[in-house]
Amino acid sequence: xxxxxxxxxxxxxxxxxxxxxxxxxxxxxxxxxxxxxxxxxxxxxxxxxxxxxxxxxxxxxxxxxxxxxxxxxxxxxxxxxxxxxxxxxxxxxxxxxxxxxxxxxxxxxxxxxxxxxxxxxxxxxxxxxxxxxxxxxxxxxxxxxxxxxxxxxxxxxxxx
Amino acid sequence: xxxxxxxxxxxxxxxxxxxxxxxxxxxxxxxxxxxxxxxxxxxxxxxxxxxxxxxxxxxxxxxxxxxxxxxxxxxxxxxxxxxxxxxxxxxxxxxxxxxxxxxxxxxxxxxxxxxxxxxxxxxxxxxxxxxxxxxxxxxxxxxxxxxxxxxxxxxxxx
Numbered sequence: 208x209x210x211x212x213x214x215x216x217x218x219x220x221x222x223x224x225x226x227x228x229x230x231x232x233x234x235x236x237x238x239x240x241x242x243x244x245x246x247x248x249x250x251x252x253x254x255x256x257x258x259x260x261x262x263x264x265x266x267x268x269x270x271x272x273x274x275x276x277x278x279x280x281x282x283x284x285x286x287x288x289x290x291x292x293x294x295x296x297x298x299x300x301x302x303x304x305x306x307x308x309x310x311x312x313x314x315x316x317x318x319x320x321x322x323x324x325x326x327x328x329x330x331x332x333x334x335x336x337x338x339x340x341x342x343x344x345x346x347x348x349x350x351x352x353x354x355x356x357x358x359x360x361x362x363x364x365x366x367x
Numbered sequence: 368x369x370x371x372x373x374x375x376x377x378x379x380x381x382x383x384x385x386x387x388x389x390x391x392x393x394x395x396x397x398x399x400x401x402x403x404x405x406x407x408x409x410x411x412x413x414x415x416x417x418x419x420x421x422x423x424x425x426x427x428x429x430x431x432x433x434x435x436x437x438x439x440x441x442x443x444x445x446x447x448x449x450x451x452x453x454x455x456x457x458x459x460x461x462x463x464x465x466x467x468x469x470x471x472x473x474x475x476x477x478x479x480x481x482x483x484x485x486x487x488x489x490x491x492x493x494x495x496x497x498x499x500x501x502x503x504x505x506x507x508x509x510x511x512x513x514x515x516x517x518x519x520x521x522x523x524x525x
Contacts, residue, residue, distance in 0.1 A: 220430065228430060233420035237406050237413075240388055257386050263423075264383075270518050271424040273384040274409070276377060278521055280417040281369045287466065287478075305517045308524065313516035316437065318508070320473070323437070327521045350473060356448065356465040358455025 220268065223251060227259060228268075283329045285311075287352045288338065289320040290345070297321075303344045309337040320350065369417065372400065374523070376408055381521050384421070428515065432482040436489035436509040438496060439475035441468070446503040447477055453499055454479050459492050474506060486511060 220228070226249050236244045246256035263269045278285050292300040297315075304310055304324055313324035326337050338349045369377070375398055385393040391409070395402040412418040427435055442450055447465055454477065455463035463479045481492040493509050 228423060228425055231423045232425070233422045235384075235421040237391065237409050237421070239392070239402070241390065242386075242388060253388060257388070260423075261386055266429070267426055268429040269423050270426050271383050271520055272386070272422070273380050273382070273424075274377075274412075274418045274421045275424065276381065276521050277416055277419050278523075280415060281373075281377075283523075287464075301516050308522045310517060311520050311522070312518045314435075314512040315514040315516055316510040316512050318510045320510075322516070323510070323512075324517070329523050350469045352466040352469070352473075352478075354464040354466055356451065358451040358463040358465070359460075 224259060224263060278327050284331045284334045286326045286334050288326055289323045289350045290347045291320055292322045300345050304341055307337055373408055378523060427482060431484055434483045434486045434489045435512045436481050438479045438481055438493045438509050440477040440500060440507045441474045441505045442477045442500060443503045450500055450503055451477055454496055
């Protein structure tokens with residue numbers, strides 16, 4: 208997965224927050240005072256970094272701050288799946304799908320297949336179980352699109 | 368593979384690191400481990416790839432990437448791996464995967480995510496992908512996301 212640069216433009220982030228986002232999407236230190244070390248690289252105090260991270264999380268600019276895990280590396284599975292949710296049932300189906308802790312992300316997309324979600328389970332068998340449960344709860348067919356091959360170059364883009 | 372202590376560490380950090388000056392010490396206290404052990408285990412998980420990275424996970428919409436297109440392509444089976452590697456190497460493609468088709472509903476076997484400040488920007492990127500694929504591509508589509516319904520990331524049970 209490649210990092211996105213932060214577009215210039217008309218939105219609320221100030222210069223310091225942009226710098227935090229540009230510098231802290233990876234490589235957060237593992238040491239006694241990691242926030243102090245990271246803050247030093249950004250040119251602010253440890254206190255300010257902690258406060259700003261808290262605010263960015265509260266404003267939902269960040270969805271999380273911490274480790275991103277690769278469940279396949281611990282014997283689990285990560286599978287993209289989709290379904291066709293009838294418009295009049297969209298909210299109800301969303302609630303039923305999101306209720307499963309195995310659903311890591313869920314996006315509405317413009318297509319006949321209008322709900323796309325990622326299932327993350329601790330065991331390979333967990334995927335089939337989660338799909339069966341969603342099909343049972345919603346009465347809708349779930350299409351699974353497990354990755355057969357991943358193509359990517361790991362790199363980070365600078366803010367443009 | 369991971370042991371019970373690693374698993375406890377994952378459960379304790381999957382929602383985020385503590386926002387305190389000594390986060391690894393705070394985790395150590397919570398899990399009744401030494402801070403050195405917490406840091407050593409996290410470093411090992413980074414090295415083995417169990418942790419992809421540690422840092423900020425931005426909401427794409429909130430940082431200005433308001434157009435998010437999942438471009439999908441029906442590419443000849445014989446060429447999909449070679450072409451997929453070239454698409455994945457494009458600097459604007461953030462993820463690229465080969466996935467199974469689900470015929471007849473879903474004829475596409477190559478997925479590439481593109482992001483932009485507008486749909487025009489995404490479709491210009493899709494046009495670049497299209498020209499790389501050439502005759503090997505039979506049909507394609509872009510599925511734009513219109514709403515994040517959930518984005519919690521991994522959540523394993525404690």
